[in-house]
Amino acid sequence: MNKLRLGVLGTSGHYSLRVAAPLRESLLVEPYGIASRNREKAEKYAQKWGFQRAYGSYGELLEDPEIDFVYCPLPNHLHLEYIKKAADAGKPVLCEKPLGMNAKEAVEAAEYCAKKGILVMEAFMYRFHPQWIRAAEIAKTGELGEVMATAGIFSFDLKDGANIRNIAEAGGGGIYDIGCYTVSTARLLMRAEPSRVVCTLKRDSAFKTDILASAILDFGEGRHSTFTIGTQMYPWQRVRAMGTGGTLAVEVPFNMYGDVPGRIRITTGVGERIIETEIADQYLLEFDAFARAVADKRTEAPTPVSDAVANMAVLDALFASAASGGWENVVRY
Numbered sequence: 001m002n003k004l005r006l007g008v009l010g011t012s013g014h015y016s017l018r019v020a021a022p023l024r025e026s027l028l029v030e031p032y033g034i035a036s037r038n039r040e041k042a043e044k045y046a047q048k049w050g051f052q053r054a055y056g057s058y059g060e061l062l063e064d065p066e067i068d069f070v071y072c073p074l075p076n077h078l079h080l081e082y083i084k085k086a087a088d089a090g091k092p093v094l095c096e097k098p099l100g101m102n103a104k105e106a107v108e109a110a111e112y113c114a115k116k117g118i119l120v121m122e123a124f125m126y127r128f129h130p131q132w133i134r135a136a137e138i139a140k141t142g143e144l145g146e147v148m149a150t151a152g153i154f155s156f157d158l159k160d161g162a163n164i165r166n167i168a169e170a171g172g173g174g175i176y177d178i179g180c181y182t183v184s185t186a187r188l189l190m191r192a193e194p195s196r197v198v199c200t201l202k203r204d205s206a207f208k209t210d211i212l213a214s215a216i217l218d219f220g221e222g223r224h225s226t227f228t229i230g231t232q233m234y235p236w237q238r239v240r241a242m243g244t245g246g247t248l249a250v251e252v253p254f255n256m257y258g259d260v261p262g263r264i265r266i267t268t269g270v271g272e273r274i275i276e277t278e279i280a281d282q283y284l285l286e287f288d289a290f291a292r293a294v295a296d297k298r299t300e301a302p303t304p305v306s307d308a309v310a311n312m313a314v315l316d317a318l319f320a321s322a323a324s325g326g327w328e329n330v331v332r333y
Helices: 013-023 039-049 058-063 076-088 103-116 130-141 174-190 282-295 305-324
Strands: 004-009 029-035 053-055 069-072 093-095 120-122 147-157 196-203 210-220 223-230 232-243 246-250 262-268 271-277
Touching: 004 058, 004 282, 013 029, 013 039, 013 282, 029 039, 029 058, 029 282, 039 053, 053 058, 058 076, 069 076, 069 282, 076 093, 076 103, 093 282, 103 120, 103 305, 120 305, 130 174, 130 232, 130 246, 130 262, 130 271, 147 174, 174 210, 174 223, 174 232, 174 305, 196 305, 210 232, 210 305
Parallel strands: 004 029, 004 069, 029 053, 069 093, 093 120, 147 223
Antiparallel strands: 147 232, 196 210, 210 223, 232 246, 246 262, 262 271
16 A cells, blocks of 8 residues: 555654654655644754655644544543544544543544544554563463463653643643543453552642552452552552463553563463563554555544543543542442
8 A cells, every 4th residue: 555644733842862863664644744823833843853845734734635644642632522523524533532521522533533434543552562462361261370460660750841741721730631541551451441440649739740649440340440649759660460270461551662562471371471472562553553544544443532532531530539538439431
């Protein structure tokens, strides 16, 4: 197939840091257009990262018939607006997580795109890495017995008040930014949806964003997941699953390097082994998978939008629990 021309909304630091280099290797995606509300800024970004066209507004990019699909790494509070605008322009959209500010917005985005016949996917890149495909297979096959619990930790240290992750009105804060990953991996390994959650969190006195949160997700019949996330802590990440027949640990679950093998540590009654998966860049795999779905005119994305809605419903319950101080049910949509 011919390469699909990609349009990017916003001169994103995330794109330049993690996506730009891998996409140079893509046989399916051509970085074509970059949009900013400042044309000069877009032109400089285009020159640096190899885009053919620069636009002085997001709308101008969306109106360009040469753009085949759109990547939206805009701040969280703009996701729903620009998913809908992309759909109006007939552009499939790969949107950074979370899909909206709450589950109702995620549902609205999903339903709007469905009515327009437009493909939309939440950009959980980790799902495409071989280490996570293998980890999910191991949990499914029963090698660990019944998975009874998972535990996750994800943290970094960011105290810059100008950073979008520390601006509450724009959807900043730890649960939106990294808690979504610990929830998503729990749901994946448990192969179920939690019925209720309990959460405690701490907010920054100046930013008002959540900077530390710990939670329990109740999957019923004693099965549960726990996690801690922090945005002003020593950077660390791990995910472990514990079953009746063994344990599994993913050593670098989220910010996996693109130039070394993934590592999964498995312990069972037989012994312990480390599985090294093939070297792969999860962002390249994610963009190629979405481009292939667009080219094939599929009606469902590689990661279904229903998964984004379900994940967001858990985040809603976490915020509700932190406010109430007790268990909160996860609403089904």
